[in-house]
Amino acid sequence: MLPFLHIKLVGQDGWGVTYSSTEICALKGSTVNMSCTYRYPPTVQRVENRFWFRTVVKENYTDLKTDPEYSGRVQYNCVNNICILRITDLRESDSAEYKFRFITDQEGGKHSGLSGVTLSVTESPSAEIVEGSSVTLTCSSDANPAANYTWYKKNGDADLYPLSKEPQLVFSSIQSSDSGEYYCTAENKLWGKMSKYIYINVTYAPRLPSVSVSPSAEIVEGSSVTLTCSSDANPAAKYTWYKKNGDPDLQPLSKEPQLVFSSIQSSDSGEYYCTAENELGRRTSKYIYVNVTYAPKLPSVSVSPSAEIVEGSSVTLTCSSDANPAAKYTWYKEEQKLLQSPEGSYYLTSISSEDGGNYSCKAQNQHGQTSSSVDSDL
Structure with a gap:
């Protein structure tokens, strides 16, 4: 995750709220902390109340601790004019702007930040990414002036070419070849930082299985013969072998990638095929003909x-x-x-x-x- 730069919003006459971050991206189900520092003039004797609230359409001042939507999920830790808000078990509905407000004993002493903290809650990137789906990688960093973003894919090439110079890297129809590690950089005229790597694992149904026979030379009765089925798939495919015989209720010969004949017989001649299957799909191979040669039987x-x-x-x-x-x-x-x-x-x-x-x-x-x-x- 990219480090955040510190932004100060200082009010007039010594009043103000400073947020350590103004934009936070978090994962659904996770926990997030928002921190602020509040200031007031030395003439103030006592802070009577302090709380965080959420702005939706128009600003309101409902303490999050009393909001039923956040029941049991909100904690405050306020020490020495620093107040940290913790929200657990994040939900997509928690995406909003949050502000801090404090009330003092001085007349007119009700203040909140001019801006707040914008929280974006998204689905976990560990969720399965299926080939052909739309996937967006988002890079964000708190910076002033605003950061410029660049996306890269880790491939060991010293002369990397950027994939995007936007905050978002969009795959409208992601492919298996897009699997890999990605990272972004955030730069402004003051500083530049690189994110941690994020691994994209694109899952997909089995490709058309390929079948092979070993030995590939003439097959002689009594010899050892192995048929092998293989398919590119993610997650890995499970294999099943069949012999073509016109029976609609075919019984599998093997549920392994290989079908092994330790001493093949003339009756084993025929057409064979395999299937490759995972939770995303099932594919059937082409037929492979096994021709078992043998010496003449008694005339x-x-x-x-x-x-x-x-x-x-x-x-x-x-x-x-x-x-x-x-x-x-x-x-x-x-x-x-x-x-x-x-x-x-x-x-x-x-x-x-x-x-x-x-x-x-x-x-x-x-x-x-x-x-x-x-x-x-x-």
Whole structure:
């Protein structure tokens, strides 16, 4: 808080009231002290009464101690012509001008300050500041002549550029990038002072979450895989992971930023997404596709037609295997290679007794191979 310069308002003939501050800004719910010194001529024998009062529309002289609005919240401490007013549990309705008045035993000895103390009660700056809202920082200092104000943001740059040369620094739509420490300076031709830092913490809903998979290379069945969800948010977001499966009543897979597969399986292939949520909002990420590769499973082989095979007819041997990437197939007869193709079918157009025997099929990709056999009984 900026220090106040001392201002004297001295009346004629030795009468007068001096206020240590003529403008005070205070926070709602806090306590404020207002101080004054009062003077009177030496001919005065006794001060009969002294009190603080509040001016609203027109000056009145109701002692604050008797004002129901201030019941239990006002204290005076008056010693040696100095009188301090303390108001506790400040309310926004307490914003007003306050004056001190004293009454003596001398005829006409009723005096109050020509001006008073203006009190401004505002909401605490510790209240949550939400991105997009309007925020005003106010710098004030009691000075004569009046002070010139300048606002800065603390950023470690020795050549700081002022943000404003007005008493108020206004953010009409404050952004997360505006978070940080601010301070102001008050200067007149006699002196200059710098305020303490005030920290502005701008809260905001999560940004669009980003998702990543580790390792980023090919995912092989049985390996360890981690999906990570991250979102810029203030306060920090909470995360939930889901797998896209068309079920409207999706059950979360994890409520952590990471979804971990210690030994991923082919059944884990699919599209995944996450949500990031705080009290200000919720965002859903784009889908990330997890493609689990694996060696061919045991091939299934079949003969068509499946009924009795007649010499001279056509016969098709078919081999298929679940694999990722797709398998390549090789047909053998009694260990002799017949055909290699991605389709897995071998055709006998006019079968004869010489075609009888044991046939086998091998399915293979870069992760492994496996075989199955079939007997052709001609």
